[in-house]
Amino acid sequence: HDNWRIRQSSAKLLGKLLFKIAGASGNVVLEGHEDEEGVAEESYGEAIIAALGMERRNEVLARLYIIRTDVQYTVRQEALHVWKTVVVNTPKTLGQILPNLMQLVIESLADEGEDRRQAAARCLGELVRKMGERVLARIVPILREGISSESAATRQGVCLGLKEVLDNMGRHQLQEHLAEVLPTVQTALTDADGGVREAAGAAFGILFKGSGGGGSAVDGVVPSMLAGLEHDRRYRESLEGLRVILQVRPQIFHFVCPKLLHKPLQLNNVRALGELAAAADVHLNNHLDAIMPALLAAASGSRPVVAADGHDLAEVAAAGREAAAEAAVAVAAAVDEE
Numbered sequence: 001h002d003n004w005r006i007r008q009s010s011a012k013l014l015g016k017l018l019f020k021i022a023g024a025s026g027n028v029v030l031e032g033h034e035d036e037e038g039v040a041e042e043s044y045g046e047a048i049i050a051a052l053g054m055e056r057r058n059e060v061l062a063r064l065y066i067i068r069t070d071v072q073y074t075v076r077q078e079a080l081h082v083w084k085t086v087v088v089n090t091p092k093t094l095g096q097i098l099p100n101l102m103q104l105v106i107e108s109l110a111d112e113g114e115d116r117r118q119a120a121a122r123c124l125g126e127l128v129r130k131m132g133e134r135v136l137a138r139i140v141p142i143l144r145e146g147i148s149s150e151s152a153a154t155r156q157g158v159c160l161g162l163k164e165v166l167d168n169m170g171r172h173q174l175q176e177h178l179a180e181v182l183p184t185v186q187t188a189l190t191d192a193d194g195g196v197r198e199a200a201g202a203a204f205g206i207l208f209k210g211s212g213g214g215g216s217a218v219d220g221v222v223p224s225m226l227a228g229l230e231h232d233r234r235y236r237e238s239l240e241g242l243r244v245i246l247q248v249r250p251q252i253f254h255f256v257c258p259k260l261l262h263k264p265l266q267l268n269n270v271r272a273l274g275e276l277a278a279a280a281d282v283h284l285n286n287h288l289d290a291i292m293p294a295l296l297a298a299a300s301g302s303r304p305v306v307a308a309d310g311h312d313l314a315e316v317a318a319a320g321r322e323a324a325a326e327a328a329v330a331v332a333a334a335v336d337e338e
Helices: 002-021 040-050 052-071 074-085 090-109 114-131 132-147 152-167 173-187 192-208 215-229 232-248 250-260 266-274 277-299 312-338
Strands: none
Touching: 002 040, 002 052, 002 074, 040 052, 040 074, 052 074, 052 090, 052 114, 074 173, 074 250, 090 114, 090 152, 114 132, 114 152, 132 152, 132 173, 152 173, 152 192, 173 215, 173 266, 192 215, 192 232, 192 250, 215 232, 215 250, 215 266, 232 250, 232 266, 232 277, 250 277, 266 277, 266 312, 277 312
16 A cells, blocks of 8 residues: 555554464564564464465465565564564575565566555565575566566566665676676666666666676676667667666766767767766766867868768768767866866
8 A cells, every 4th residue: 555554554453363363462572683583483374374274374474575675664663573473484484475475576566656666676685685596586587577568667666676686686696697687777778768767777786886897787788779879760768778877877988988989970979979978977077088179070070970871961961060069068068067
């Protein structure tokens, strides 16, 4: 539910029901870390299974587990209290309820409510931290499939989940799953929806950090976006993807800038330079000696600007001069803002 007070009350009522079934008081004050076991006994679990049946029990515990990562502290604490009172062995129980939990997480990632999507994403991160490779092999393919959804909310939710998964992966696990993850991030970075691109940018930031300076992440994602700039129909989505990446990791401009200035100057690359200048932040200064002479020469017509086949040469030349002049002004303005 969108109202956190209703979620808290629901967790409390569920707890009272489970305590009654299990024969537990539920009044014990539980202290310690959330990963530590509580006061549950084996008999509690047996009584709950006897009353609800294994399938219904798994569904109930899956819903209880996911609200342990609710965005509201009081809801999390209520759910944690119930969990630690009725569940004896968390790793074993997670193994039993994993199919139900994963189905619920994916449904929640697709939900229109931001609180529910965030709780599901955080739940994924916790699962990776606790269960590692046992759960990764099942999570990554599901997320990869979700990025193709027609729903922007689902695609954004998938990116939120992917960020949490990546953030909780070890370096070795990240390298092992990089080939599967990169195409998903790349697709999301050029999504038509701004919210999806922003969420994908956060996931890319984790990839960049986790791959030891970002070599694999940059090499796997950025070149295809630079290539996309050359085609009019892919220009806007590729540009927005690069903008998001630079907002997350502006130092990547050191890689991007020489590619945009590569001879012969491409019309769309000139336009992109002007549009990306502000996102490059302080890293723009290191390339001014290369950028400004190239743009000024193109603006005066002394350096030719070309475009993909099928464009009229005279029109390209005029458009190139205009684009170079506009880009030079944008670069100068970006430097002034710094």
